[in-house]
Amino acid sequence: MEKQPILQIEDLYKQFPVTRTFVDRVKRSPKQVVHALDGISFSVAQGEILALVGESGSGKTTVGMNVLGLQVPTKGYILFDGYNMADWAMGKLKSRKNGDELSRLSKRKQILALRRRAQMVFQDPYESLNPRQTIWEIVVEPLEIHDLGLSADEKEARVRAALEDCGLAPADHFWNRYPDELSGGQRQRVVIAGALVLEPELLVADEPVSMLDVSIRADILTLLQSLRKTRNITILYTTHDLATAGYFTDRMAVMYLGRVVEIGPTAEVLKEPRHPYTQALVSVAPVPNPRKKRKRMILQGEVPNPIDVPSGCRFHPRCPIATDECKITDPPYVKITSKHKVACLKTLSVD
């Protein structure tokens, strides 16, 4: 049975105004805008783990922020369990189905209802915990913000379950400690526990392991993967490291300068990348064995400035196989398989 998508993103645009200096105002130079997202569309099924991969400036974190309602799209919309995320995040939900109790709640209550169901895991374990709070206060805070009518014991049980599910057992060995007494890996587990205590359905993990040592990364990734089974959680995993995405995600969307250039099942995309950018990224990812050295496809130059995006296919200035046609037309998606599509004019000829 095709799982009903928990998350649907339709033609999502997000632009940030560029601060205008006095001189701009005087010369009345045209208002400039950063094109963080330039039309993103994909959907995520219940319990699926989707990786958003790309270099800095690709917009992968912006997608996460919009999906969580921490930012409001400039154009297009995001449906989370059928509700328009932007309205929900502003507490202005119009009644979707008749007799829908959610839209009758107050603005504050609506926002809280949203926060309960969609949570975030952060990149920097040293920065994402308030150094002045004990582990207990950190993990129980969500329960204080959302009064779910839990008694003290129920709260303690939930905190204990969350901590121990994240591998910090026995819980009472940790909850009186301060963040600076724990290692990076342990701190990241506390962050995840803090997110789980509300029993969310959607988790956005923004580069959760990039600051951790290699030897403890695998545990965190396995923990995230296990959440699908133990708590039926859908995960959006953003990273610049394709190898970690390869390890535990079902599908992967490769992003470049605010667009998804390739999306498909992770193994397929990594084994036979079809978009030149994906091919370059895969070829360049370091392989831990000198015998398996591959020819590296290194793209020269840097990611262009998102304020004035290149014409036609935005990748053409750095693309090794770009032709004149690529400079004019913005490539539509080409289906490789039912689940694997690529936005590149040259894909077919590559077979």
Place this chain on the structure above:
Amino acid sequence: MQRSDYLIRKIIFALATLAAVVVFNFFLFRILPGDPVKLIIHSPRMTAEAQERIKSNFGLDKPVWFNQEGFQEEGISGAFDTQFTAYLRELTKGDLGVSFSTRKDVSELIKERIWRTVVLVVVGELLAIFIGVILGMVAAWRRGTSLDTSILLYGLFTWAMPTFFFGIILLIISGGRFPIGGMVTPGLKPDDGLVYWQDVGRHLILPTLTLTILYLSEYMLIMRSSVVEVLSEDYILTAKAKGLNAFQTFRDHALKNAMLPMVTIIALTLGYTVGGAIQVETVFSWPGIGRLMFDAVQKRDYPVLQGTFLILAVSVIIANLIADLLYAALDPRVKPD
């Protein structure tokens, strides 16, 4: 950050502050209880003729803010025939009114004395900055040693010392070796040439010393923390790795970076130094703007008070602007990129 943007913003801010000070100055003496303006007119020691001149000059018979009848008769130009416009007109002509106690023109009084305060403040300030920066560097270099702690204690001590009391202490300790009051020993005249100026110089020693000793501690403490902070930056390790010795590293890499925050701090504390000058001029009866203001306070001489406050505030604002422009020139990150 665009440099042109930075400069425009700073200049606009300075002009806005100047305008605000002028307006504030006008209102201060009219809104507050016991309307001092009426006082000026009816004070016994003012001659009728002087009262008349002030009344007409400052349009005291006209409404303060908006002239009703004037508006009916001559439209817009009439409406603005008010005390405030008269005040502005006089100000542009440099006429700050007549001193209530000495009946001399306030602008004359100020013109005569301004260079004396400027000399005192500039000399005192430059010495304080120069010595403060050097001591600050030494303290940072020898950080953690007894020298560092003694410099810190000296800083705390001068921080706790009111300027006027330190002046009094210097007065007592100097015990007659230096002149303790006034600007020149009576009887000497400027056209006596060098002798006169040497005498003025000797009178200047104690007041300047007071300012220098007190204010150098502030610059010293700030320089010390700025240098220590800069010396822990990565580019200092790079310099060391490049084979530069400690002195070269300090001179070519640390110094300029450490001086940047100093420029902003100097701008910020200028207002404070002017306050110090008033106290020093009072204690050593050095006949500058500060002393003039002190006398005006004692005698309730509002026009002089108004004039001196305006001059002091305007000079500090301009000095601040200069410091901001200097910062823009020093810090490349403010250069147009």
Place this chain on the structure above:
Amino acid sequence: METQNRIWTTFRKKPMALIGMSMLAVTLIMAFFAPLLAPYDPNERVDVTPSDILAPPDARHILGRDDAGKDVLSSLIYGARVSLIVGFVSSFFSMFIGTSVGLAAGYFGGRVSNVLMRFTDFLMVIPDLPLMLVIISVWGRGLWKIILVISVLYWTYTARLVRSQVLSIKERQFILRAHALGASDFRIIIRHILPQVMPLIIAQAVLDISSSVIAESTLSFLGLGDPTLVSWGMMLNFAFERAISRKAWWFLLPPGIAIVWVSLAIILIGNALEEVVNPRLKTHHLFNPRNMVSLAIGKPPLVEPESTSEVIP
């Protein structure tokens, strides 16, 4: 909260703090028990003979007598009250106004904060003593007027300090986490921002006490103190002209020394607190490298490290 008392334990151990607190305690006792301690009541009319004016210290007047023939020691003891009241009250006001302005401007930003901060910059540029002189000489003298004027001028520094701190904390990830959890702005300020900023505000407020004490004594010295009250600044104002010519040090020096005593006590406390709150950097790159290579010592026996904070495997 463990960090709060961690600050207190380290603060208490610092020598500067101990000296400062004891000096302040002396002054507080003097001010509080003034009626008991002072041999005479300074406001009482006293019939004076010419020889009493500026009389040197003797058995009945340990610190001699002032230009009105009154006992200097009694005025000195009563004078502590004015300085401490002005110091603590105006510092509290400037901390309160400065923190709220700084917090609002820092956290909420936008047009309102710009106007607020421009006004703060405006007040900061104006030289503060001349402004105080002008306001008080026009508005009239009085203890409360002095307190108000000092607070209005000194909150600007706190506002700028708090705003820059809030701006940097606001960008940190645990604030984004609080938003993601659904915390309200109010909760984020109270639970996450204030605890970070509070120690700095308190350290600054303590330092403000001493600058307020000095500001009050300066205003009084320049003749703008509250005429109905005895204050050290006023004593110095009266003492200044007459005492110097008559070499009456016993009247001239004690009030000045008392002012320095109080403000030094407070500065020692404030500086010790500042040191605990953001400890000054100790090490940097330009140290003397002579003992970096110390082969002579050779490998010391592996010292059994007492586990300072045992990390759970």
Place this chain on the structure above:
Amino acid sequence: MNTLEVHDLSINYLTNEGIALNAVDGLTFSLEQGRSLGLVGESGCGKTTVMLSLMRLLPEAGRIVDGQILFNGRDLLQISERDMQSVRWKDISMVFQGAMNALNPVRTVESQIVEVLQLHNIIDSTRDARKRAGELLELVGIPAKRGSQYPHQFSGGMKQRAMIAMALACNPQVLIADEPTTALDVMIQAQIIELLEKMQRLLGLSLVLVTHDLGVVAEMCDDVLVMYGGTVAEYASSDVIFNNPQHPYTQRLLKAFPDIAEPGSDLASIPGNPPRLDNLPPGCRFEPRCHVGKGEPICLKQLPPLVEIEPGHHVACHLVKGV
């Protein structure tokens, strides 16, 4: 004779209370001219300390308490600070991780290169030095005219290239690179790796690469030294380390590193956490996390010596029998 030889190097850090914490213990390796060595290990393993000690740039609390650092046979630990200053950057130069502020923000990029050229009297006249600086920038892919700009006008990748240009200015024999690619994007990282490889081939440099990223080491280094808790775990050619690792830590580290060629293959991380300097176990530092030696009496009591189990393959583990 090897360009760089380190014998039994031990380094301590003094805490404020004067306790000596052992950061590096008995480190030994050698580097021939033109070859590259990867110094690999996780946070807190002492690799940065070793790197800084090679140029005697330890922080104030650092103490080199034992060993030799031979550069072309000359022991750098015996020479004076003044002599060391003439060795720094002329014979051994360095590229720092945080290139972000490793360049002086208030001086132009060009002037910082000219400075080092004149300091070591490679070129005395400023005009020629400025020309040479331009050539160096072009060599690393930066237009020469950008030399007159300031570091804040450069992107992360550009700053790192400028650092490399500066490091090559006095054509040193050894180039040390401390995590040169960590803070950069994947594609820029690849460009920097390619640039370093090209420079090494072109100028016959010996390269010491300090990193936690096994992939980068596999791409660039001839030999690999795996560090753990301040000691050498395993030291051999890159091929041996990646295909015939003997030390339990190296084996588990390789299994914890996701390989893009086989997505979905299972990963096993190492239980526990890297050791902390103030909490080092007396015996083998890896014992608490070791799947083979945990609880073994000999591993608990004694630090394993570094043994050459086969030519060019050194391992420090009691349980690995010498071949």
